[in-house]
Amino acid sequence: GAPTLFIIRSAYERSGLSRRDIDGRLGLTPDEFRVDGNLIVIGPIAAEDSLADVIEELEASGLVYFEDFFELSGNWPDWLRLICTTS
Template sequence: MPLEVPASHPTLVFRRAAYERANLVRAALDERLGLTPDEFRVEGDLVAIGPIHDEDALGALVAELEQLGLVYYDDFFELSGNWPEWLHLRVSSR
């Protein structure tokens, strides 16, 4: 089932295998980014985190993900949230 991606704030989307390979911990991400339970979603081969309201924390996290060996675009990417509220987006893996 596709994951809904809200407008206005960024969402990070990971390939699930890359997320697990990096040994990321949900509780640490929740605390760091101030996420609610509904802002961390897993569906099939995808992990979606967001919307993320702290853009400085997002930038620092992206840099750390790359230091962990994750490759932007191949392993994860950011959906900016920069689209109108009337546009409804959903993501899913192939």
């Protein structure tokens, strides 16, 4: 399965990154960039090099891996749904 990025919304907003730039780089559909409460979920991201580029861009914008965002990879069965929240 393709990886998905989870970003704390406040960290994303202070980074100055734009959804338009990320959408353009990754060719995302509306369902592949989701805002839910305090989280932004981007993915699945099909190309591995695209994931590395986005992580590099997030870090260059001042975000810290695991403090502000992380990626979740794996092959999940169709019946599995993941629900995430922030504290």
